[in-house]
Amino acid sequence: MRxxxxxxxxxxxxxxxxxxxxxxxxxxxxxxxxxxxxxxAAGLQAPTSPGRMTLDTVVEKxxxxxxxxxxxxxxAWFLIGDIxxxxxxxxxxxxxxxxALIGFVLxxxxxxxxxxxxxxxMVYALVEGVFVGAxxxxxxxxxxxxxxxxxxxxATFVAAGATLxxxxxxxxxxxxxxxxxxxxSLFAFMGVMVLNLVLSLFGVFPNGGLRSMDNPxxxxxxxxxxxxxxxxxxxxxxxxxxxxxxxxxxxxxxxxAAFGLTVTLVWLYLEILRxxxxxxxxx
Numbered sequence: 581m582r583x584x585x586x587x588x589x590x591x592x593x594x595x596x597x598x599x600x601x602x603x604x605x606x607x608x609x610x611x612x613x614x615x616x617x618x619x620x621a622a623g624l625q626a627p628t629s630p631g632r633m634t635l636d637t638v639v640e641k642x643x644x645x646x647x648x649x650x651x652x653x654x655x656a657w658f659l660i661g662d663i664x665x666x667x668x669x670x671x672x673x674x675x676x677x678x679x680a681l682i683g684f685v686l687x688x689x690x691x692x693x694x695x696x697x698x699x700x701x702m703v704y705a706l707v708e709g710v711f712v713g714a715x716x717x718x719x720x721x722x723x724x725x726x727x728x729x730x731x732x733x734x735a736t737f738v739a740a741g742a743t744l745x746x747x748x749x750x751x752x753x754x755x756x757x758x759x760x761x762x763x764x765s766l767f768a769f770m771g772v773m774v775l776n777l778v779l780s781l782f783g784v785f786p787n788g789g790l791r792s793m794d795n796p797x798x799x800x801x802x803x804x805x806x807x808x809x810x811x812x813x814x815x816x817x818x819x820x821x822x823x824x825x826x827x828x829x830x831x832x833x834x835x836x837a838a839f840g841l842t843v844t845l846v847w848l849y850l851e852i853l854r855x856x857x858x859x860x861x862x863x
Contacts, residue, residue: 631830631831632825632828632829632831633824633830633834633837634825635825638834638837638841640834641834641835642837644702644705645701645839645842646705646842648706649708649709649712649842650709651706652679652705652708652709652710652711652713653709653713654713655710656709656710656711656712656713656717657714659675660672660713660714660717663717663721672721673714673718675710675711675713676715679708679709679711680715683710686700686703686704690839696832696839701838701839712846712850715850715853719853719854722857722861723857723860728856728857732853735856736848739807739810739814739848740814740848743811743815743818744814744818747815747818752815754816754819762809762813766809766812769809776788777789793858796861799854799858800858800859803851803854803855804855806847806851807852810848814841814844814845814848817837817841820837820840821841
C-alpha cells in the first residue's frame with residue numbers, strides 16, 4: 581500500500597512497514613499452567629491490541645478538525661470586523677498571511693512526522709481556520725456580499741459528497757499510475773503558482789499574474805484546474821482511508837486521514853471561493 585501522497589508517505593502503517601500484529605481471536609492461547617492472574621476466564625489469554633482505524637473514527641476525527649477550522653475562521657472573522665478602512669484591511673491581511681504561513685509550517689510538520697500528533701493536527705486546523713476566516717472576509721468585502729462565503733462552503737461539501745459518491749458507485753480504481761499522474765500534476769501546478777507569486781511580488785507580473793482579476797478568463801481557467809486537482813486529491817484521500825481501514829491500521833492513523841482530508845477540503849473551499857468571486861466581479 582505504498583503511498584506517494586506526502587501526507588501519508590511518512591506513515592509506516594500506511595506504507596506497510598509496521599510489523600505490529602493485531603489481536604485475532606483465532607490466535608488466542610489457552611494457559612493450562614494456571615499461572616494467570618485469574619482475569620481471563622478458563623485460562624484464555626488474548627493478545628492486547630490498540631484500537632483500529634475505522635470509517636467511524638475517521639469521520640469523528642475529521643469532524644473535530646473541520647470544527648476547529650470553523651472555530652478559527654469565526655474568531656478571525658469577528659475580530660477583524662468590518663473592513664471599512666485601510667487599517668482594517670491591513671489587519672485582515674495580517675491575520676490572513678500569518679495564518680497561512682504558520683499553517684503551512686504546521687502542515688509540513690504533520691506531513692513528514694512518522695508518528696502523527698493529534699495535538700499538532702488540531703493546532704493546524706485552528707490556525708488554518710484563522711487564515712480561512714481572514715481570507716474569506718477580504719473576498720466577501722471585495723465582492724460586497726458575505727453570502728458568497730456560505731455559497732463556497734455549500735459548494736465545497738456538495739463537491740466532496742459528489743466525489744465520494746462517484747468514487748463508490750463508479751468503483752474508481754486508484755492505481756499507482758493514477759497516483760503518479762495526480763501528484764506530478766499537483767506539484768507542477770504548485771510550482772507554477774509559487775513562481776507566479778514570486779514574480780508578482782517583484783512586479784514582473786502585474787496584479788497577481790495568472791490570478792489577476794484584470795484577466796478573468798485566465799483566472800477562471802487556473803481556478804478550474806485547481807478545483808479539478810482538488811477533486812482528484814479527494815479521490816486519493818478516500819482511497820487511502822479505505823485501504824487503511826482494510827489493513828486494520830491503529831486508531832491514531834485516523835488523525836492522519838483527518839488531516840489529509842482537511843487539507844484537501846480547505847484548499848477546495850479556497851479555490852471555489854476565489855472562482856465565485858471572479859465570476860461575481862466579472863458579472
